[in-house]
Amino acid sequence: MRAEPTGTTGLPGRLIAVEGLDGSGKSTQIRLLHQWLEGLGLKVFFSEWNSSVLVKDATRRGKKRHLLTPTTFSLIHATDFADRYERQILPMLRAGSIVLCDRYIYTAFARDGVRGCDPGWLRRLYGFARHPDITFYFRLPLQVSLGRILEGRPRLKYFEAGMDLGLSPDIYQSFRLFQGGVMEQYDRMADEFGLTVMDATRTIHRQQEITRRIVAERIDLARYRLRRRR
Amino acid sequence: MNVKRCFGQPPAGVDPEKLQGALIVVEGPDSSGRSTQIELLARWLGERGYAVEQVGLKRSRLVAPSLEQAQEGNVLSPRTMTLFYATDFYDQLENRIVPALKAGYVVLADRYIYTLIARSTVRGADPDWLRSLYSMAIVPDAVFLLRVSAPRLVERTLTQRASLDYWESGMDLGLSRDWYESFMIYQRRLRAVFAGLQDEYDFQVINGNRSARTIQRDLRFRVEALLGRLFGGEHLAEGDDDGQATGV
Known part of the structure; x- marks a missing residue:
């Protein structure tokens, strides 16, 4: 069943989010989208997951000491999101901006869902947040996105790799299993929330073309021109 | 009978x-x-051979320092504040209350989700959202609400601290520029919310206008009855076997 689309109806702004696994190329795509919209002279604002200063402290403290449980991990990110939502995203939408979000509430649903948080509880927790006008889900076969991330044997972070779940003592193996779970969650949400699924195996350029076309079709961009001074 | 449950679904990894x-x-x-009163109860319980764990609000290692900092600057929105407190609450629930209960401790909580719900309700939070947020909390075996009349409360506050607290006066709500007036309005609103919670969550209301000693006697009487109900079977059986009174 599709969730009630609270949408941004009633607010003059428009909200666009990108979602997907690490390595799916979603950040690249939203950066390019941002450049394009700015180039068109539109009022556009970019917001990143996990960027508010106040909550960073607590998150760092918790992550460093591995103190977080699935519940507190979820709540600390919800706190951070609420802060950003009420301080940036909502005011920008009210002021009539196009707001771009690199990851949105679906990231929390996916990750926290894999960690065992109750899906209903999570959805109610984030019930205050409006669903975006467009959410792109950049979908890539699991092996490909894993390959992109793990290629250089990077230093993975404890929570990022889902080590707190005890899936495997090997951090790379744990990361693989965790990402697999996250992908299942995303796939399920594609229907639940009507996410726009993007084939992320295409070239960056081609994906961006499609992204821009969808944005232009679904949003009346002319309404978001910056007022020119004469 | 000693069976614990949560208000809604339990937190991931917790089996009530x-x-x-x-x-x-x-x-x-x-x-x-x-x-x-909690101090006195804790001492008394210890003397009677019960292991006691004390918990309260804003005591978790995880977010307490950030919360303090945020409160000083008064920069967080009510929702962010609510979520911060909820994080703090669940941190203590999972890292202190649950382990203590598993080990058979008597956990004394200096306030619980009710204060958190009341504060946020007064600040305009959606009641259903709040209840869902705290739905993973463990249902307490008893909730005692100390009720003190407003004039008495302000009198005690002023004699104890010589000044009113910004948050306890609800100054962030902009009710009045006058601290005394704001305190009175804010406490009255809290009391109204608590009156609603009282029925919903089955509080035992304790008249807090009496002397500390009288209140303590009242509390002990009720706690004694509760522990008898929770652990009673065990105690009686032991008492019967070796003819000794236990836990006295």
């Missing part, structure tokens, strides 16, 4: 059926004598 012990909550505004 594995919990024993007792969870006793004391609620009441600042300067209601709450902390004193």
Whole structure:
């Protein structure tokens, strides 16, 4: 069943989010989208997951000491999101901006869902947040996105790799299993929330073309021109 | 019978059926004598051979420092504040209350979700959202609400601290520029919310206008009855076997 689309109806702004696994190329795509919209002279604002200063402290403290449980991990990110939502995203939408979000509430649903948080509880927790006008889900076969991330044997972070779940003592193996779970969650949400699924195996350029076309079709961009001074 | 449950779904990884012990909550505004009463209860329980764990709000290692900092600057929105407090609450629930209950401790909570719900409700939070947020909390075995009349409360606050607290006066709500007036309005609103919570969550209301000693006697009487109910079977059986009174 599709969730009630609270949408941004009633607010003059428009909200666009990108979602997907690490390595799916979603950040690249939203950066390019941002450049394009700015180039068109539109009022556009970019917001990143996990960027508010106040909550960073607590998150760092918790992550460093591995103190977080699935519940507190979820709540600390919800706190951070609420802060950003009420301080940036909502005011920008009210002021009539196009707001771009690199990851949105679906990231929390996916990750926290894999960690065992109750899906209903999570959805109610984030019930205050409006669903975006467009959410792109950049979908890539699991092996490909894993390959992109793990290629250089990077230093993975404890929570990022889902080590707190005890899936495997090997951090790379744990990361693989965790990402697999996250992908299942995303796939399920594609229907639940009507996410726009993007084939992320295409070239960056081609994906961006499609992204821009969808944005232009679904949003009346002319309404978001910056007022020119004469 | 000692069976624990959560209000809604339990937190991931927590099985309420594995919990024993007792969870006793004391609620009441600042300067209601709450902390004193809990101290006295804890000492008394210890003397009677019960292992006691004390918990309260804003005591978790995880977010307490950030919360303090945020409160000083008064920069967080009510929702962010609510979520911060919820994080703090669940951190303590999972890292202190649950382990203590598993081990059969008597957990004395200096306020619980009710104060958090009341504060946020007064600040305009959606009641259903709040209840869902705290739905993973463990249902306490008893909740005692210390009720003190408003004039008495302000009198005690002023004699104890010589000044009113910004948050306990609800100054962030912009009710009045006058601290005394704001305090009175804010406490009245809190009291109204608590009156609603009282029926919903089955509080035992304790008249807090009496002397500390009288209140303590009242509390002990009720706690004794509760522990008898929770652990009673065990105690009686032991008492019968070797003819000795236990836990006295």
